[in-house]
Amino acid sequence: MSRFKEKGKKEIPAINTGSLADLVFILLFFFMVISTMRESTLLVKVAMPRATEVHKLxxxxxxxNIYIGQPLxxxxxxxxxxxxxxxxxxxxSEVQAFILAEREARNEADVPFLTTSLKVDKNTRMRIVTAVKQELRQVGAFxxxxxxTKAQTAL
Amino acid sequence: MVKKSPTINGGSTADLAFLCLAFFMMTSSMDTDSGIVRRLPPPLDPNIKPPEIRERNVLQVQVNLHDQLRVNREQIDISELRSVTKDFLSNPFDDPHKPEKREMDIPGLGKFMVSRGVVSLQNDNTTSYEAYIRVQNELAAAINELRDALSRERFGVTFANLRNDELRDAIQRAIPMSISEAEPRNDGGQR
Structure with a gap:
């Protein structure tokens, strides 16, 4: 039974911290994967069309943002x-009030540079888009x- | 007896990983929005009559309820729209059926023959948004290609790479983004 006998007093070994880096990396990748930076939860389905002549905002x-699409x-x-x-x-009819509220929340000097981004599902009929554009014209959000989404090749 | 190799101190790799984390957090762009930027016209004053535009100066682009494309009452494929628009706006051979030009003095470019052509875009109430965007995209592409060509000819770089604001403004005045949207048709009914 000598095999299981304690061999005197032993020093507590230092904990190996070499794998700490790996743990941090795992965390990094985890957050990179799960984070989608969206401010508002979507209530409508928005599959955006593709285009080649796009500019970054x-x-x-x-x-x-104004989202238009089929309700989820x-x-x-x-x-x-x-x-x-x-x-x-x-x-x-609520679009105008929305734009006015958005202006209210911004600095007055920035108001002329406010852009309205229409995020519209590609299967939407133009009727509702035209109606929204008319409202935007009325309220002066030009x-x-x-x-x-950016298409790499020609459509 | 095997000699034990000395272990490398791994305590600082965690710091390195944190540095990387901080770096990527700084540089990663959080899905920036991109799209086709347009300017809406101000609301029409009912008392002021819209100016008459001569027929030769208008390119009528219509998208119907089946997402089909008609240019000046002739059905064409979307792939042809870009070249048709470019040809219309530049009118290289001064065709009397294509838009007139008027000479303008543009700072940075000098005297330039600016086309008076206007693209009139009309869609149906039941046109799909995807078809509409494809047409808008082709029209934008036509104008961008014309601007690129002029910019390369005069300044040696493409319009997108032209950094000087004054010169950009000159190009934009020489080839204006003249797309006008007409009241939509309602052939599709309440579809």
Missing amino acids: EKKSLVS NVAALGTESRIQLNDQIADV RINYST
Whole structure:
């Protein structure tokens, strides 16, 4: 039974910290994968069309988003395309109030540079898009952006 | 007896990993928005009559309810739209059926013959957004290619790489983004 006998007093070994780096890397990759930086949860389905002639929007703080598409909750809202402003489904008539609220939240000097980004599902009919554009014209939000994903090759 | 090799102190690799983490956090762009930028016209004053535009100066682009494309009442494929638009706006041989040009004095470019051509885009209420964007994209591409060509000819770089704001402005005035959107048709009914 000498095999299991303690051989006198032993020093506590130092904990090997070599794998700490690996743990940090695993955390890094984990957060890189799960983080999608979206400010508002989408209530409508938005699969954006592709285009080649796209520009990047420079100042993200000066962009207000309008989402248009089929509601995700088809059972409650039907299949007709709807507008989403901030975190809720809205009507066309509420667009002007939304733009005014967005202006209110910004610095006055920045107001002329406010851009409205239209994030519209590619299967949407133009009727609702035209209606929103008319509202934007009425309220004086002339800078708009048709949000698209960049296509590498010609369509 | 085998000689024990000395272990490398691994304590600092964690710091290195943190450095990398901080670096990537700084440099990674959080899905920036991109798209086709347009300027909407101000609302029409009902008392002011819109200016008459001569027929030769208008390129009528229509997208119907089946997402088909018609240019000046002739059905064409979307792949042809870019060259048709370029040909219309530049009018290289001064064709009397294509837009007139007027001489303008543009700072940075000198005297330049600016086309008076206007692309009139009309869609149906039931046109799909995808088709609409494809047409907008082709029109934008046509104008960008014309601007690129002029910029390369005069300044030796493409328009996208032209950094001087004054020269960019000159090019934009020489080849204006003249797309006008007409009231949509309603052939598709309440579809």
